[in-house]
Amino acid sequence: MAEFIINEPVKTEAPNVEVTITEANTLPPGRHRFRLVVVDDAGNESQPDEVDVIVADQDAPTAVLDAPGSVPTGRSFGLDGKRSFDAGGGQVVTWLWTYLGPSQR
Structure with missing residues (x-):
């Protein structure tokens, strides 16, 4: 070494x-x-x-999605991906947001 x-x-x-x-x-x-x-x-x-x-940089970045736990019906709310990071040394430059429909949980 x-x-x-x-x-x-x-x-x-x-x-x-x-x-x-x-x-x-x-x-x-x-x-x-x-x-x-x-x-x-x-x-x-x-x-x-x-x-x-x-x-x-061959390491995939890590997405971290923050959102409120609950919101009133009929109200807008924010999603936040600013804690996402690239441990491989790069920088996150694009966030792709997708609504997947009602949750089954």
């Missing part, structure tokens, strides 16, 4: 490494470029190889 800092190489003795993500060290959604240079036992360095990794 390694915490990567932009333009600071991380040296390992193994052919693989885990990119450690923490609250303090996160990668926001988007393209991120990584580079690998290898060195042989004679000290010769390879040409760099680079790859782009796409960090994508």
Whole structure:
């Protein structure tokens, strides 16, 4: 495991490494470029190889619907979805409201 800092190489003795993500060290959604240079036992360095990794928000958002417990007949009332959130780092940008008819409860 390694915490990567932009333009600071991380040296390992193994052919693989885990990119450690923490609250303090996160990668926001988007393209991120990584580079690998290898060195042989004679000290010769390879040409760099680079790859782009796409960090994508793949977590579904959570809908939280608040409404009054009861309302007088014939009166308008409000529905509120402002407590909805996206734990994957994105932002809720659209609320789709649907009336499903009388409840069976």
